[in-house]
Amino acid sequence: MRRPCKPGPDATLREALIYVAWHPAIWPAFMGILARHIPAKARFYVMCWRAGYRVSTVRRLAREARTAGLT
Numbered sequence: 521m522r523r524p525c526k527p528g529p530d531a532t533l534r535e536a537l538i539y540v541a542w543h544p545a546i547w548p549a550f551m552g553i554l555a556r557h558i559p560a561k562a563r564f565y566v567m568c569w570r571a572g573y574r575v576s577t578v579r580r581l582a583r584e585a586r587t588a589g590l591t
Contacts (some may be wrong), residue, residue, distance in 0.1 A: 527535045538549050568575045
């Protein structure tokens with residue numbers, strides 16, 4: 521079995537995890553990223569809940585703003 525190539529920006533979670541599993545040298549950096557990502561995601565969900573918006577609505581509005589060049 522050959523080693524997986526580095527995943528691109530549109531990689532699935534499965535592809536990224538396979539790559540990380542094959543490269544033990546990047547495990548500490550990956551865990552550091554994960555340690556920052558999980559609390560940030562929780563803050564985003566709480567922010568949406570407090571504002572009274574569904575997460576999918578906030579993501580759609582952000583996507584529309586990006587495509588319209590507003591950000």
